[in-house]
Amino acid sequence: MPTDTLPMPKGTIKINNPPPQPIIGPPPKSQKYKGVKHTIMVMSGKGGVGKSTVSVNLAVTLANQSLKTGLIDADINGPDDPKMLGADNEKLYAQGDKILPVKTRYGVDLVSMGFILPTEDTAVIWRGALRHKAIQQFLEDVMWGERDYVIIDMPPGTGDEALSVSQLIDADGVVIVVTPQDIALLDAKKAINFANQLKVPVLGIVENMSGFICPHCGQTVDIFKRGGGEKAAEAYGVPFLGRIPLVAELVEKSDQGIPAVVYSEEMRKIFDEIARKVREQVEKKPHSGTDSSM
Numbered sequence: 001m002p003t004d005t006l007p008m009p010k011g012t013i014k015i016n017n018p019p020p021q022p023i024i025g026p027p028p029k030s031q032k033y034k035g036v037k038h039t040i041m042v043m044s045g046k047g048g049v050g051k052s053t054v055s056v057n058l059a060v061t062l063a064n065q066s067l068k069t070g071l072i073d074a075d076i077n078g079p080d081d082p083k084m085l086g087a088d089n090e091k092l093y094a095q096g097d098k099i100l101p102v103k104t105r106y107g108v109d110l111v112s113m114g115f116i117l118p119t120e121d122t123a124v125i126w127r128g129a130l131r132h133k134a135i136q137q138f139l140e141d142v143m144w145g146e147r148d149y150v151i152i153d154m155p156p157g158t159g160d161e162a163l164s165v166s167q168l169i170d171a172d173g174v175v176i177v178v179t180p181q182d183i184a185l186l187d188a189k190k191a192i193n194f195a196n197q198l199k200v201p202v203l204g205i206v207e208n209m210s211g212f213i214c215p216h217c218g219q220t221v222d223i224f225k226r227g228g229g230e231k232a233a234e235a236y237g238v239p240f241l242g243r244i245p246l247v248a249e250l251v252e253k254s255d256q257g258i259p260a261v262v263y264s265e266e267m268r269k270i271f272d273e274i275a276r277k278v279r280e281q282v283e284k285k286p287h288s289g290t291d292s293s294m
């Protein structure tokens with residue numbers, strides 16, 4: 001039985017912890033979660049490109065394939081995943097010193113900062129060291145049990161927070177989300193360089209917001225151009241995982257907590273294909289998921 005909720009004060013959280021100390025020596029050694037077979041990071045070179053949308057729909061797709069799936073919303077500034085999974089009224093519980101993930105109605109278990117912030121619009125103003133600690137706790141102290149997949153919805157971009165997360169977890173690979181403009185080449189490059197530096201395999205690129213499907217006439221309009229993600233995949237020699245159209249309905253349904261793969265046959269096909277390509281790559285490798293103490 002859960003024993004405690006994690007209490008937080010109302011309003012803006014300001015915590016004046018001591019200034020962060022310089023990190024001396026090598027970064028913490030990343031480890032596999034005990035009992036978790038595969039951990040996949042979903043990241044992007046910049047914010048707002050659809051990382052959470054891809055993370056949530058990929059996680060629901062895997063769960064629909066009868067795989068035990070967890071999702072970590074590691075974006076502590078804008079934790080959107082509880083809302084996208086219709087779980088924004090839930091609370092996170094702790095058992096002993098472990099966090100129990102929230103069970104969502106789509107078969108995906110979720111941990112997110114969103115569960116411990118008192119209101120949706122509460123801003124998190126934390127200094128570097130405490131942010132790192134929060135991320136670390138999310139990553140290390142979750143009671144996942146036996147899992148086939150844990151998807152990590154990474155903090156946006158390739159900055160300090162993304163680095164903190166990546167250094168703590170020995171992920172099987174990274175899925176990179178880009179938008180279809182030519183600038184996607186640059187954004188993908190940043191994310192690929194980041195993954196290469198961390199020696200995490202790039203599983204491929206997803207092009208999101210690719211062609212707007214008009215809700216009235218059904219015609220496709222390439223508002224943000226098209227093909228940037230595929231070009232980037234070709235240019236950097238990584239797999240192209242798929243193209244997700246820009247659909248007006250997606251925003252509304254997302255806000256209502258209904259992931260696209262739940263109501264759209266087209267989205268189900270797209271994400272089935274993305275999941276197939278991801279699984280093909282990670283499941284052929286031997287895993288060491290049950291070997292560590294994490």
Ligand SMILES: Nc1ncnc2c1ncn2[C@@H]1O[C@H](COP(=O)(O)OP(=O)(O)OP(=O)(O)O)[C@@H](O)[C@H]1O
Pocket residue numbers: 044046047048049050051052053054075078080156208209210244245246247248250251254
């Ligand atoms: N294919 C799409 N069609 C329509 N709207 C989309 C699509 N993908 C994402 N969106 C919308 O765009 C907004 C940003 O998406 P999302 O939150 O997934 O991006 P993000 O990269 O996780 O953002 P952040 O960097 O802020 O964490 C959301 O309102 C989402 O519903």
